[in-house]
Amino acid sequence: MGIPTIKHVRAFTLRGGGADYHDQADGHWIDDHIATPMSKYPEYRQSRRTFGINVLGTLVVEIEASDGTVGFAVTTGGEPAAYIVEKHLARFLEGVRVTDIEKIWDQMYQSTLYYGRKGIVINTISGVDLALWDLLGKIRQEPVHQLLGGAVRDELQFYATGARPDLAQKMGFIGGKMPLHHGPAEGEEGLRKNLEELATMRERVGPDFWLMLDCWMSLDLNYATKLAVGAHEYGLKWIEEALPPDDYWGYAALRNNVPKGMLVTTGEHEATRWGFRMLLEMGCCDIIQPDVGWCGGLTELVKISALADAHNALVIPHGSSVYSYHFVATRHNSPFAEFLMMAPKADEVVPMFHPQLLGEPVPVNGRMRLSALDQPGFGVTLNPECQLHRPYNR
Numbered sequence: 001m002g003i004p005t006i007k008h009v010r011a012f013t014l015r016g017g018g019a020d021y022h023d024q025a026d027g028h029w030i031d032d033h034i035a036t037p038m039s040k041y042p043e044y045r046q047s048r049r050t051f052g053i054n055v056l057g058t059l060v061v062e063i064e065a066s067d068g069t070v071g072f073a074v075t076t077g078g079e080p081a082a083y084i085v086e087k088h089l090a091r092f093l094e095g096v097r098v099t100d101i102e103k104i105w106d107q108m109y110q111s112t113l114y115y116g117r118k119g120i121v122i123n124t125i126s127g128v129d130l131a132l133w134d135l136l137g138k139i140r141q142e143p144v145h146q147l148l149g150g151a152v153r154d155e156l157q158f159y160a161t162g163a164r165p166d167l168a169q170k171m172g173f174i175g176g177k178m179p180l181h182h183g184p185a186e187g188e189e190g191l192r193k194n195l196e197e198l199a200t201m202r203e204r205v206g207p208d209f210w211l212m213l214d215c216w217m218s219l220d221l222n223y224a225t226k227l228a229v230g231a232h233e234y235g236l237k238w239i240e241e242a243l244p245p246d247d248y249w250g251y252a253a254l255r256n257n258v259p260k261g262m263l264v265t266t267g268e269h270e271a272t273r274w275g276f277r278m279l280l281e282m283g284c285c286d287i288i289q290p291d292v293g294w295c296g297g298l299t300e301l302v303k304i305s306a307l308a309d310a311h312n313a314l315v316i317p318h319g320s321s322v323y324s325y326h327f328v329a330t331r332h333n334s335p336f337a338e339f340l341m342m343a344p345k346a347d348e349v350v351p352m353f354h355p356q357l358l359g360e361p362v363p364v365n366g367r368m369r370l371s372a373l374d375q376p377g378f379g380v381t382l383n384p385e386c387q388l389h390r391p392y393n394r
């Protein structure tokens with residue numbers, strides 16, 4: 001039997017959490033006065049949804065092969081991404097062998113170079129690429145980590161991102177990353193509150209539990225430097241995404257400014273091997289954090305990871321559910337992974353892309369056995385109760 005070809009590519013949208021995990025209801029920790037580049041506008045300070053962090057929603061890419069197998073993936077992209085899939089990218093897939101993943105990636109990237117390169121176009125390419133890997137795994141009846149060359153560890157370990165590192169510690173996670181709540185516009189008082197929150201958490205978790213701060217692009221170099229210096233006495237392990245993604249020069253300076261031993265991390269809003277080459281060659285950070293649903297997909301993340309390995313940088317992907325778990329399992333320079341606490345009070349473990357993926361594994365006691373990832377493809381199915389909408393039906 002020859003290699004199946006791709007028969008249909010379909011793009012759907014979904015609302016309500018899932019891959020667009022910032023799309024939550026009121027009262028969720030992830031939308032509670034978190035510092036952002038928009039925090040200089042008081043009207044947009046309390047909730048990131050007010051400035052539109054959740055406008056896109058989820059893109060679902062479904063790829064059906066000539067043998068009837070269907071692969072899919074979800075990422076952040078919604079209706080504009082569905083347009084790009086149906087009106088532009090589908091032409092590079094339909095009729096092509098399911099194994100031609102590299103060629104398809106290159107044609108998707110080169111053909112959108114005049115309007116893509118980063119942001120939603122690369123999110124969209126990522127979604128298509130992840131669906132291709134899911135399809136190939138389902139056709140070959142192998143989990144994606146095996147398609148990537150196999151796991152280098154039998155168990156994944158996780159740090160937790162959320163408002164309650166103290167609870168994460170009790171749940172067995174190896175560390176806790178807190179959102180930064182106050183940006184430069186709130187002045188010295190805001191800086192003091194940021195440090196007080198960190199001090200309180202350090203008091204609760206003791207001296208050895210990892211504590212990190214996620215600044216979500218909200219700071220300037222001077223503020224980030226003062227925050228890092230002030231946070232040092234509370235044993236801050238890393239300061240994350242302190243500056244806007246394009247400020248490579250600022251990151252290089254911050255890395256020189258932070259106290260010895262403190263790590264500088266970034267990358268979740270960076271894209272492709274070229275973007276990460278800039279971060280690595282300009283000495284911007286110690287750990288890169290690509291999101292596999294936003295950086296170009298698995299095909300691109302493998303390239304990014306090899307580049308990072310040559311620079312002795314760790315690759316700790318931004319939390320993206322099974323799509324990063326299968327990758328992390330296979331990389332020596334990805335010794336741990338992120339788990340986003342999507343329970344509104346960060347007080348229990350729920351699947352990261354809840355409610356969209358049936359069979360989505362979660363860490364138990366902060367760890368995940370490789371055996372939890374042994375189903376074909378990414379090992380998940382779409383929740384049939386989720387209302388799919390296909391805005392650009394062909």
Ligand SMILES: C[C@H](O)[C@H](O)[C@@H](O)[C@@H](O)C(=O)O
Nearest residue numbers: 034161179214216318319340
């Ligand atoms: C907690 C942060 O503000 C973001 O919401 C988070 O998604 C991301 O930055 C992360 O690193 O998990």
Ligand SMILES: [Mg+2]
Nearest residue numbers: 214240241268
């Ligand atoms: Mg982050």
